[in-house]
Structure formats: structure tokens, C-alpha cells
Amino acid sequence: MLSIKNLHADIEGKPILKGVNLEIRTGEVHAIMGPNGSGKSTLANVLAGRDDYEVTSGSVEYRGMDLLDMEPEIRAREGVFLAFQYPVEIPGVTNMYLLKAAINSVRKHRGVEELDAREFLKLIKEKAAMVEMKQEFLYRSVNQGFSGGEKKRNEILQMALLEPHLSVLDETDSGLDIDALKIVAQGVNLLRSEQRSMVLVTHYQRLLDYIVPDYVHVLAGGRIIRSGGKELALELEQKGYGWVEDQAAA
Amino acid sequence: MTEITQHYLDQFNAASAGLAGRGLPWLDDQRQAAIELFARSGFPGQYEEDWRYTPLKPVIGKLLHIKVDNDIADTDISDYLVAGLDAYRLVFVDGRFSPQYSDTSGLQDCIVMNSFEQSVARNPELFTETMRSEVPLSNGFAALNVAFSTDGYVIEVAENVKLDKPVEIIFIAVNSDLATQPRNIVHMGKFSQAVIIERYVSSKQTGAVVNSTSRISLDEGARLGYYLVQTQANDASQISSVDVNQGKSSWFGCYTLTLGGQLVRNNLRVSLQAEGAHCDMLGLYNTGGKQHVDNHTTVVHAAPHCTSRELYKGVLDQRSRGVFHGRIKVEQGAQKTDASQSNNNLLLSPNAEVDTKPQLEIYADDVKCAHGATIGQIDQNSLFYLRSRGIDEKDARALLTFAFLNEVLDEIELEPLKQSMESILAERLIADE
Numbered sequence: 001m002l003s004i005k006n007l008h009a010d011i012e013g014k015p016i017l018k019g020v021n022l023e024i025r026t027g028e029v030h031a032i033m034g035p036n037g038s039g040k041s042t043l044a045n046v047l048a049g050r051d052d053y054e055v056t057s058g059s060v061e062y063r064g065m066d067l068l069d070m071e072p073e074i075r076a077r078e079g080v081f082l083a084f085q086y087p088v089e090i091p092g093v094t095n096m097y098l099l100k101a102a103i104n105s106v107r108k109h110r111g112v113e114e115l116d117a118r119e120f121l122k123l124i125k126e127k128a129a130m131v132e133m134k135q136e137f138l139y140r141s142v143n144q145g146f147s148g149g150e151k152k153r154n155e156i157l158q159m160a161l162l163e164p165h166l167s168v169l170d171e172t173d174s175g176l177d178i179d180a181l182k183i184v185a186q187g188v189n190l191l192r193s194e195q196r197s198m199v200l201v202t203h204y205q206r207l208l209d210y211i212v213p214d215y216v217h218v219l220a221g222g223r224i225i226r227s228g229g230k231e232l233a234l235e236l237e238q239k240g241y242g243w244v245e246d247q248a249a250a
Numbered sequence: 251m252t253e254i255t256q257h258y259l260d261q262f263n264a265a266s267a268g269l270a271g272r273g274l275p276w277l278d279d280q281r282q283a284a285i286e287l288f289a290r291s292g293f294p295g296q297y298e299e300d301w302r303y304t305p306l307k308p309v310i311g312k313l314l315h316i317k318v319d320n321d322i323a324d325t326d327i328s329d330y331l332v333a334g335l336d337a338y339r340l341v342f343v344d345g346r347f348s349p350q351y352s353d354t355s356g357l358q359d360c361i362v363m364n365s366f367e368q369s370v371a372r373n374p375e376l377f378t379e380t381m382r383s384e385v386p387l388s389n390g391f392a393a394l395n396v397a398f399s400t401d402g403y404v405i406e407v408a409e410n411v412k413l414d415k416p417v418e419i420i421f422i423a424v425n426s427d428l429a430t431q432p433r434n435i436v437h438m439g440k441f442s443q444a445v446i447i448e449r450y451v452s453s454k455q456t457g458a459v460v461n462s463t464s465r466i467s468l469d470e471g472a473r474l475g476y477y478l479v480q481t482q483a484n485d486a487s488q489i490s491s492v493d494v495n496q497g498k499s500s501w502f503g504c505y506t507l508t509l510g511g512q513l514v515r516n517n518l519r520v521s522l523q524a525e526g527a528h529c530d531m532l533g534l535y536n537t538g539g540k541q542h543v544d545n546h547t548t549v550v551h552a553a554p555h556c557t558s559r560e561l562y563k564g565v566l567d568q569r570s571r572g573v574f575h576g577r578i579k580v581e582q583g584a585q586k587t588d589a590s591q592s593n594n595n596l597l598l599s600p601n602a603e604v605d606t607k608p609q610l611e612i613y614a615d616d617v618k619c620a621h622g623a624t625i626g627q628i629d630q631n632s633l634f635y636l637r638s639r640g641i642d643e644k645d646a647r648a649l650l651t652f653a654f655l656n657e658v659l660d661e662i663e664l665e666p667l668k669q670s671m672e673s674i675l676a677e678r679l680i681a682d683e
């Protein structure tokens with residue numbers, strides 16, 4: 001599904017990613033953990049195609065394609081989805097409009113017929129119910145006046161609607177109370193399948209109680225310094241990031 | 251006196267004998283006074299603060315060609331209609347009232363006049379009564395308008411009358427390089443209600459210039475929605491002067507929608523003259539190429555307990571330029587005034603430019619006055635967010651631009667007009683580059 005090799009990326013001339021290597025096969029769920037400022041969001045955004053970040057070397061292959069060569073919208077249509085750490089508020093654009101434009105651009109790209117108003121409404125109601133989002137939120141401006149938890153649920157709603165092959169969830173758990181966390185986790189678990197892969201970026205292992213990953217990686221100082229199974233998350237929880245950082249430095 | 255001023259005087263002397271309404275003493279006097287004022291003041295120059303940002307040379311050059319004959323050019327009116335808009339309609343082609351394209355049948359309790367010639371022939375007393383009150387000659391353009399105008403619409407809505415449909419007035423420029431001088435008058439009787447849509451359009455490549463004045467008055471409790479819609483081709487120009495006097499507890503909703511024109515200068519002046527009057531002044535402009543749109547607005551709070559709200563939003567692309575100058579004047583004694591003004595601009599290109607300037611003159615002490623102006627660009631975070639959802643860059647930009655303008659678009663209460671504005675905008679925003 002995704003093969004990241006020796007990825008280096010700068011922001012404003014400052015190196016952030018310093019040689020990331022990661023292999024994700026179809027159907028796998030990977031967690032990426034790490035201290036604040038270690039480059040987790042940078043990695044997520046580079047995958048989604050944000051051009052504030054300059055990739056200086058390395059390669060990313062996604063389903064046989066050169067991901068770095070694709071515009072962000074093409075990546076989305078090819079099935080890459082980023083749930084943002086800080087979803088943007090867009091006054092004046094209704095959630096409904098965005099969702100419809102998004103699904104239809106993806107469908108068009110895949111050569112499937114676009115949904116008409118009624119089909120779309122039926123689908124979106126179903127998905128909104130899944131993340132327990134009240135319908136009124138669909139008619140509001142994108143994320144405007146949403147609480148932190150509502151914004152994150154809106155990200156999951158978009159993900160559920162677009163049915164991506166590769167989802168990257170950037171700290172979708174942070175700032176959520178336990179109920180909201182369960183709703184988000186349930187949304188993710190419903191989407192989890194043999195055909196899809198996921199990357200969960202998280203600071204805490206709490207999320208991993210609800211979404212059990214196949215692999216856990218620790219990103220620190222712009223590199224993956226340690227990888228393991230789900231038990232690594234627990235170990236990190238007990239010993240802190242200092243523990244792996246010390247080991248890596250040693 | 252400059253050569254150009256002299257030229258207009260010569261034109262006036264040559265044409266005045268043939269102008270419709272000639273021989274009505276008060277009208278002759280009005281015209282004479284106007285041309286004399288013009289001879290003294292000429293056109294405003296860029297050295298004047300109010301005209302600083304707006305290069306008038308191209309317009310002044312074009313104004314040389316004043317239409318004095320009465321021919322009406324053949325035109326396909328359907329090119330200029332707003333789809334789905336059900337309205338009484340008055341059409342002026344190259345400044346001349348064109349009955350064959352107009353339809354006001356069924357319009358009751360409302361006096362409508364169009365050309366001076368017909369109005370004088372039908373009812374000279376009424377014409378005199380309506381037109382006699384002087385148009386404020388605030389600058390050379392307005393003076394020239396009064397001196398030369400022979401056509402324009404006059405709408406007089408009687409007391410307590412509520413018009414069942416909007417009245418749409420379309421000014422179409424068809425022939426090349428013509429200057430027209432519509433002089434319009436609206437009077438709303440006590441507690442009357444109406445919607446008036448004044449539209450300026452042109453066929454391509456006319457280089458036409460319109461120099462219009464619209465004088466509007468509202469008696470107690472009257473309500474008027476007034477749309478000034480400018481969608482002429484990008485080689486046409488317009489100087490408009492809209493002057494409004496509001497009576498007690500009246501409401502005036504003004505929508506200035508400017509999507510066309512090479513050079514457009516709108517002078518809007520609203521005077522709140524009795525207690526409880528309220529006005530909403532909405533503006534929207536979208537420019538590209540080398541278009542230049544200049545909105546000069548003045549709201550005068552002359553009485554206590556009046557409110558005014560002003561919101562102008564502009565989107566500027568390529569090398570176009572926008573000017574917004576918003577004056578709020580609160581006169582002595584106009585206590586409990588509540589006035590707000592904001593002007594927000596979105597620049598789509600590094601070469602586009604905006605000058606925005608609020609000007610507050612407050613001579614009363616118990617007032618609320620808020621104003622703000624912004625100039626910004628498309629938000630990169632929002633753009634990336636939309637693209638990351640599969641929306642291509644061009645559409646995402648258009649969407650964000652619409653979102654920016656939505657605040658004003660949403661206030662257009664005539665759905666067909668709103669849709670027509672949206673489709674013009676969509677075409678521009680998506681076709682551009």
C-alpha cells in the first residue's frame with residue numbers, strides 16, 4: 001500500500017524529517033507515536049501533499065504510484081485521506097456542500113457516476129448517524145463554531161464518506177472526552193478492513209485501547225527510532241518517550 | 251477653462267434647442283444653471299481628495315459623444331434579461347426610452363414616467379411637479395447629467411401602496427462610444443413599499459459611457475429595496491450618483507452590485523433625515539483585467555435614533571483596482587445614532603490593489619459608530635483542506651471566493667437576481683487564468 005523510503009522534509013529551510021522509512025501493507029493499522037514536535041504532523045501532511053513542506057530526498061510509493069508527484073486533490077481521489085490535527089473552519093461553505101463536492105470528485109475520478117441530491121442525502125444521513133453527528137451540523141459552515149470533539153467527528157464523517165484506501169489520522173484522539181473518543185474509534189473500526197490501511201498518529205496510547213494497531217512506531221527527531229507490536233505502546237506509556245530516545249541515542 | 255470643458259459648452263449650445271422639454275421655463279433654467287456650474291467647475295481632478303484614486307481621463311475623453319437623436323437601435327433584449335425574474339420592466343437603449351422592449355402593464359397606483367418627451371406630452375404639470383426639485387450638483391458629472399439628460403425613469407409610488415412585483419429598469423448600451431445621461435427619480439409615498447432594480451448592461455466592444463443620477467426620496471414608513479446592478483462589458487464605463495433622502499421610520503435597502511465595467515465610480519449618498527430611519531447599504535464588486543471600481547458612500551445621520559449598516563465586499567483579480575471610501579457623518583443632535591460600516595477585500599492576484607478608507611465625522615456625543623476594513627488573500631489552510639478532500643485547486647479557490655462573498659450574496663432577497671449574480675461570478679472565477 002505505502003512504502004516510505006529515506007524521506008527527508010524541510011519546513012522553511014529547517015530539516016524536520018530526517019530519513020523516515022516505513023512499510024505499510026494492505027489491511028494493516030500502524031500507530032505512530034512520539035513526543036511533541038517530533039515531526040508526526042509533518043509526515044502526515046507530506047503524505048497528503050501540503051506544499052509548505054519541501055521534500056528534499058527520499059521517495060513515497062503508494063499503490064504503485066509516486067505519491068510525491070501527485071497534487072493533493074489527486075491523492076485524495078486516489079484514496080489518501082488525512083484527518084487533520086486542527087481541522088480548518090471555513091465560514092460560508094456549508095459542510096453539506098463540501099461533503100458533496102468531495103464525494104463526487106472522488107467518484108468522478110474513479111469513473112463511478114456522481115451522486116444526485118437525493119442519493120447523496122441518503123448516504124450522508126447514514127454516515128452522520130454512524131458518528132452520531134446531528135443533522136444540523138451538516139448545514140452549518142464547515143467546522144465553524146464546532147467544538148473540538150465535533151470537528152474531529154466531522155473528520156471521521158468525511159473519511160467514512162470517502163472510503164479511502166489509506167487513512168492518516170493525525171491526533172484525532174487529542175482533546176476528546178471518553179465518549180467522543182469511543183465514537184471516533186467506532187467510526188474507524190467500522191471502516192477497518194482487509195482492503196484498507198490506516199496510520200494513527202497519536203501522542204497517547206489511550207486511543208490504542210479502542211483501535212488496536214498491528215504495529216507501533218516511535219518517531220523522534222525526525223526518524224523512526226523504534227518499531228514493534230501493540231505492546232510497545234504500553235511500554236511507552238509506562239516508561240515515557242525518554243526511554244526510547246535514550247536507547248536510540250545509545 | 252480647459253479645451254474639454256469648452257467642448258461640452260459648445261455641444262450644449264448646439265444641442266440645447268433640440269433637447270426634450272425645451273421651453274419649460276424651470277427646465278431651461280435647470281439646464282442652464284447646470285451647464286454654468288459645469289463651466290466653472292469642469293470635471294473633478296485627481297488632485298481632489300474624493301477623486302484621488304480614480305483616473306477619469308478615459309471617461310472624460312469618451313463623454314464627448316453625446317447622443318442627441320431619438321433613434322432606438324435594434325437589440326435582442328433577451329440577451330440582457332435575468333432568468334426567472336418576474337418584474338415590471340422599463341428599457342432604455344443607448345439612453346433612449348424604448349417602449350417596444352418595456353412592459354409595465356398591470357402596474358397600478360404608481361406613476362411611471364420614462365422619457366422627458368413623452369412625459370411632457372402626456373402630463374406637463376405632473377412632470378414639472380416631479381422634476382422641479384433640483385438635483386444636487388455635487389460635481390461636474392452630476393451637473394453635466396442635468397444639463398443634457400432627456401430620459402430616465404421616474405417612479406412615484408402612492409401612499410400605502412405595496413407593489414406586487416419589482417420594477418426593473420434596464421439601461422442597455424448598444425452603439426459604440428456613446429455617452430448617455432439617464433436622470434432617474436423615485437419617490438416613495440408614506441408607508442409604500444417597492445423593489446427597484448436599476449441595471450446597466452452593454453453589448454461587447456461599445457466603449458460606452460453612462461453618467462447617471464438617481465434621486466430617491468422616502469416618506470414616513472416607506473420601504474424601498476434598491477438594486478444598482480452593473481454588469482456591462484469590460485470596456486464600458488459608468489459614473490453614477492445616487493442620492494437618497496429618508497423620512498421618519500423609513501427603510502432603504504441599497505445593493506450595489508458591480509461585476510462589469512472598465513471604470514465604475516459610484517457615488518452613493520444617503521441622508522437619514524427623521525427619527526427611526528434605517529438604511530442597509532450592501533455592496534459587492536468583483537473585478538479582473540484592468541477594471542477599476544470605486545465606491546464612494548456617504549451616510550448622513552441628520553436626526554436622532556436612526557441606524558445605518560454598511561457592508562461592502564470585493565474580490566479583485568489580475569491588475570484590477572478597487573477603491574472604497576465610506577463616510578459617516580453624524581450631525582449635531584443626531585443622538586442615539588447607531589452606524590456600522592465594513593469593507594472587506596479579497597485579492598486574488600499580487601497585482602490587484604485596493605484602497606479603502608473610512609471617514610467618520612461625529613458631531614453628537616451619544617452615538618455608536620463601528621467601522622472596519624480588511625484586505626486579505628485566499629487562506630492557504632482552507633485551500634489545502636479543500637484540496638485534500640479531492641476538490642481541485644481552481645474549484646477550491648472559487649468556492650472560497652464565493653464563501654467570502656456569501657455574506658453579501660445572502661442578503662439579495664430576489665432569488666433570480668442572486669442566482670444570476672452567482673452564475674456570472676462562477677463563470678468568471680472558474681474560467682479565469
Ligand SMILES: Nc1ncnc2c1ncn2[C@@H]1O[C@H](COP(=O)(O)OP(=O)(O)O)[C@@H](O)[C@H]1O
Nearest residue numbers: 011012016034035036037038039040041042043
Ligand atoms: N509552519 C511551520 N513553520 C515553522 N516550523 C514549523 C511549522 N510547522 C511545524 N514546525 C516545526 O516542525 C517541527 C515538527 O512539527 P510537527 O510535525 O507538527 O510535530 P508533531 O506533530 O510531532 O508534534 C516542530 O519543531 C515545529 O515547531
Ligand SMILES: [Mg+2]
Nearest residue numbers: 040041085171
Ligand atoms: Mg502534530
